[in-house]
Amino acid sequence: MIKNFLISEKEFISIMKSCLNKNNKKITTVENRINIALAGNPNVGKSVIFNQLTGLSQTIGNWPGKTVERMEGHLKFLGHYINIVDLPGIYSLSTYSLEEIVSREYIASDELDIIINVVDATNLERNLFLTFQLLELKIPIIIAVNQMDILRKRNKEINFEYFESIFKVPVIPVVAVHGIGVHQLLEEAIELIYQQEFHPHQKEHKLKSRTHHHQSFKMKQVYEQLKSQSSFKKIFNFPDLSSLLSFGKEVEEKIELLTTSLENKTENMVKNQYPSRFLALKIIENDKEIKNLILEEGHYSEIIKISGEYRKELEDYHGEDISTIISSEIYLNINKILDEILIIKSKKDTKKETLTDMFDHITTHSIWGYVILALILIGIYLFTFIIGDFVGGKIDELYVNLSININTDSIIAKILWEGALGGFFSAVGSVLVYVIPFFLMIEILQDSGYLPRAAFLLDKFMHVLGVHGKTIITMILGFGCNVPACAGCRIMETEREKKISVALTSLVPCAATMVVVMGLVGEYLGLGYVGILFIINFLVIILVGRILNKTMPGECTELIMEMHEYRKPNTKVIMKQTWKRSREFILKSLPIIIIIGISLEVMYIFSLLDPVNFILSPITVFCLGLPAVTGVFLIYGILRKELTFALLEVLAISIGVGSVSFLLSPIQMFVFSLVTMLYIPCFTTIIMIAKQTNWKYALQISLLEITIAIIIGTLINWGYVLIISV
């Protein structure tokens, strides 16, 4: 089967080259590249398939202008360049979350050629809900039925022949974790590209004989397609699925009426990529995005009006919300076919109390749940701190040893050495050494499936801050490093919650802040004061949450979250993910740190920092009662918070007092640490907040945090002064 394609492809290229000998370069890139998207519910194994396919050659692409991150990877398969996009997990093609909107837009875009819809064999009913909606888009689709091994363990089987015969699209059994069936998905995709229609597998012998017969004709079509620059999916012969997809009489009537009136008007629609029936469905469902899209195209207010009447009629008739009516219809259709697709071999009772059930029970327990949560947080912190401290110490030693042998008398050498290399070493030695073990712990925590349990336990509390339980997930991530944690805030469904979540997450004391607090207050004042600092930080988080909850328009949405089963963390996956995230961190942060390191060094050499200290002195000296020199340190601290402490130490050594305790009094240490904890998210975090929301908001949050830090710092400083004087 595959050989056929290879030959046909070669022939195809040679013909294309002879046709367009001057533009052959363009042809190979266009013709050879196949864009595939992986779509499916969360946690069905899309990313596992993605990793299996793209392997080490994957690249992480952040898409400009998009709020939700998508992963993109490339591979070469049977002479084709295949571009795979791993879309975020979605339950439906509605507009409940940003992820759904972004996924839907991408799927409908011209860029995409084929969707691989990954479904979980053990939860077909719910997974097929999305499949049914994807089928409405009339885009070439392959259904990958994953976790077949688990299904078979439960003495169930899937009738693939029947499955394909009613869906009329390729349905492939897959065991993604073992790579079974994964490459068949690509073979199938290439087959779809060349056939431009789907031939069921049981008729494979016919398909082979057809291939050659169709070839010259198909090539002409592909050639036409290339010339007109339109996408593959438009020329794809999508099967008629009306018997599978049509709804009950009342609903179907209305949708058909709308579809016809849309079809009469859609001829001139340019921007719109969706089939008329899908549009009709979405208009009747009152989908705002689709309604706007249609209104943009021209005078469709009439159709919108009619659809409103239809919606009301249906809602009155059924006594339900329109989304409930449509969803019920889809589930009805699914249940009609489910009994035929899913074969239950024996009805053995599989509901045995397993180890994971027990673990689930303990971690959501009303007492033990919280104890375990606390232990996990402390454990992660300790692990990160111990490893980071040890390795960081070794790297610092290396830098000091290197510095001895370098002559930094000339200005250029000073800038390069202390700015660039110093920046590089402190990035590696003070940040990376904490970040990598932290990522490792977080990956383990994520892969095990624990985090939703924390969200479950703390949902009620988080409502006080104007968000639901999912924010606790990103806040736990924030304990190690705010940057990936703020990036994780994309899981929040609404803009409002995303905004509050990034603000709260950016206030969580990260590993770098811990370095300052432990090094200063922990070392000289004792752990009790560290505890007080943490309590103040915690109260500030509550305060900011309350402020944002009050000032931001809208309401807190309720938690709707799937609680995935626990699973044994996969070492290979964890190592790979940790490395991938660390690498991304290195590639993105290191250049910025080095550039700013150089510029600050330049400012330092040309005494540009003294005016800064002078300007800041009303705040640092008068309000906070700190030495003027700390002004610059706090500026440095915006770059990386641990620098505030590191520079204090450097200063202590260079003026010959040896210990920070000679520079700062106990109260100054306390205020300095507190301000460092609160005063601003670090530079990279601010960038991430801006990326997740916008620059205006990122600056607003920074200003809010600066204000709070100054107010609290001033209160403590002056409160202390007053108490002493009394």
Add this chain to the structure above:
Amino acid sequence: MDIIDKKSIMNNNNNNSLTKCLGECEIGDELEVIKVDAGGSATQRLASLGIVPGVKIIKSRSAPFNGPIEIIVKGTKIVLGRGLVSKIIVSCNNSCNL
């Protein structure tokens, strides 16, 4: 609203089952969803997760301090915030009230 009332009365009369909100049910109860009245987008999300009238669910867990509850729908565990719980009307057959 008329329809729910009729339905609930019918349920009460015919099956001796009770209609109440999900929050009032006991843990372990097997329930049937009668009505989801959570407002536009939340109803939509619940529907896409299979929480539609007529579907059988089990209330499996409840978080402390009047927190969210966990239900099992179509073999999947789903956590719902307390605010939603009061908007889901379920019918409880006799066994769970005893």
